[in-house]
Amino acid sequence: MLKTYQYDQLSLEEIDELILRNTDPNNQIQDTVEQIISKVKEDGDDALKQFASRYDQIDLEQLYLDEGEIEALANSISREQQRALEIAFQNIYKFHATQLKKERTIETMPGVTCWREVRPIEKVGLYIPGGSAVLPSTLLMLGVPARIAGCKEIVVCSPPQKDGKVNGFIAYCLKLLQVKKIYLTGGAQAVAAMAFGTASVPRVDKIFGPGNQYVTKAKSLIQSLTQVSIDMPAGPSEVLVIADETANPAYIAADLLAQAEHGADSQAVLVSTNETLISNVNEALANQLRSLPRAALAQKALENSYAVIVDSLENALLFSNKYAPEHLIIQSDQWKKMVNGVLNAGSVFLGHLTPESVGDYASGTNHTLPTSGYARSYSGVSVDSFVKKITFQQLSSTGLQQIGSTVEILAELEGLQAHKNAVSIRLSDLND
Ligand SMILES: NC(=O)c1ccc[n+]([C@@H]2O[C@H](COP(=O)([O-])OP(=O)(O)OC[C@H]3O[C@@H](n4cnc5c(N)ncnc54)[C@H](O)[C@@H]3O)[C@@H](O)[C@H]2O)c1
Ligand SMILES: N[C@H](CO)Cc1c[nH]c[nH+]1
Ligand SMILES: [Zn+2]
Incomplete structure (x- = not known):
């Protein structure tokens, strides 16, 4: 049911195209x-x-x-x-x-005090x-x-x-x-x-x-x-599952469907080292879809979803980091060794017993997360999102003497005489 690609047969351009989602081509x-x-x-x-x-x-x-x-x-x-x-x-x-x-x-420097306040x-x-x-x-x-x-x-x-x-x-x-x-x-x-x-x-x-x-x-x-x-940008939900032969196909199908049921423009991606697992997941998807009230929506999202066969968990991470999923689920006994390799993702769910739904509702982490590849550069919502961090600095006379000539030289090399003067005028008062 999921379209399946062989990672080592994809060109770089094909991978770039595969990871694009929710574009608005005709504006x-x-x-x-x-x-x-x-x-x-x-x-x-x-x-x-x-x-x-x-x-x-x-x-x-x-x-x-x-x-x-x-x-x-x-x-x-x-x-x-x-x-x-x-x-x-x-x-x-x-x-x-x-x-x-x-x-x-x-x-x-001595007498140059800096801090940030929230x-x-x-x-x-x-x-x-x-x-x-x-x-x-x-x-x-x-x-x-x-x-x-x-x-x-x-x-x-x-x-x-x-x-x-x-x-x-x-x-x-x-x-x-x-x-x-x-x-x-x-x-x-x-x-x-x-x-x-x-x-x-x-x-x-x-x-x-x-x-x-x-x-x-x-x-x-x-x-x-x-x-x-x-x-x-926190748009239509998406999930990428990395799984190996230790994973349970029914769990994977359930996790893929959990995001697929959000809407027709959701995407669910399975990246696996094991081809048999992918066909077992397809079977489980068909079974589970039958009892879902939102089956039609989930079915549409699955048409827009796919599986990728990789030859190693390293390559699975490589693909996932390119894709930069909103949610990454790692269903492998090797999950501990893989944590450091996760470079781009909104929120990550580790091991066989951590369904993505727990993060959607109640584990404590935030579910407002970057989609469409923005996890390459954005974090999910946190307290930081609701504050500004303002920097402060204060100089004592020692501080001004310590830092003054450095700033004078730097202002001069940028050709900004007034910047230099703002320091010099104070230094000369101190030296009087
Ligand atoms: N990335 C995240 O952190 C995250 C978290 C939760 C949900 N989501 C996603 O949020 C989305 C919620 O979407 P939704 O549609 O259910 O609710 P929504 O509240 O985002 O949008 C509903 C509104 O969209 C507008 N709309 C619908 N069709 C329109 C049209 N043809 N033209 C103009 N405006 C139109 C209407 O004003 C309607 O009230 C889902 O895709 C879900 O996956 C993402
Ligand atoms: N999975 C959504 C974020 O993409 C969040 C959510 C809310 N309710 C259920 N799920
Ligand atoms: Zn959800």
Whole structure:
């Protein structure tokens, strides 16, 4: 069922082509998103209401839910469901709390003291996907690090349901995060609303969150059009599994399907040293697909997926590092030896008993991760994403005397006399 390639028979160009995903060759998505962005910029709330009607099939009078409505919705879910969300919240909190580390102050020369201090980004916008599936887990993945960082204003946007509300799980997460409002807008229009601000939706300094190709394109365009920054391109989900003869084909199939069921544009890749394993995985895929409610979506994603046969685990890692998957799963008894060889990946799942789903929900690591090869240069969301690190320096008279002539020489060699003067004027006062 998975198209299969033989790694040693692929040319470099063929590998480059194979690892491309979610491109927008005819600029179709870009054109649509550009139109949406300019409409929201011009017409604000009216545009958001029109897009809700067009894309979410709901005519909204009000573009947000307030604290009372959130409370009522949050109370509608069972205690068991609340408890599961609480455990996820706590694990995500524990893992992310370790990320706020105080750095050392350093004297680079006697009397020249340098240090960095952390400041939260004041206003952050969190996009919570709600198209093909509503993802309360994403609200925890973004809201928890935002709270730990100390962001003052947390704006949350998510597509409205057909009843003009959000579901009780989203509402319960808002309660856990002490966020008192949610804006009922999705897609590129939500990104534009948070970037420009509308009568209802506040403008933010940075936009976070995963989404489909429209959301992801909107984030990248907004970053170039405004001073609002973004976390990273976090588009359609993807997974790459490296497996050898020690792996269980049913586990691999389950992991591939877990990402495939996100949407037709998801991709699931199997890289294996064992050809028989690949055919056993194909069999398991067919079996498991039969009982999946979202089989049609997963099937489409599998058509867009493939397997690669490699002659060694070293070559499996080579391919994986080129691909730079959002999620990498290593199903081999050799996993410990392979960890150092992982160079490009969003989040990694090691051994036979670590399904990727645990990271999606509750192990504690973040599930908002770079896709489409951006794991070559971006990290997933963390507390760092929600802060700025500001550098400070302070010189004593000894410090100025120690460093002064170096700066004077460097300023002169760049031909920047005023830079030199700013040092010289102080040095001459010290020497008087
Ligand atoms: N990379 C990550 O970290 C990560 C994490 C979670 C989810 N995801 C991915 O996020 C995505 C969520 O996508 P989704 O579609 O379910 O929800 P979504 O909320 O991202 O998108 C839904 C919205 O897209 C807009 N839209 C849909 N069709 C459109 C069209 N033809 N033209 C213009 N706008 C349109 C609508 O406004 C709709 O409300 C999935 O692909 C999932 O795999 C990625
Ligand atoms: N796998 C997604 C990231 O690509 C995250 C997620 C949320 N819910 C289920 N899965
Ligand atoms: Zn998932």
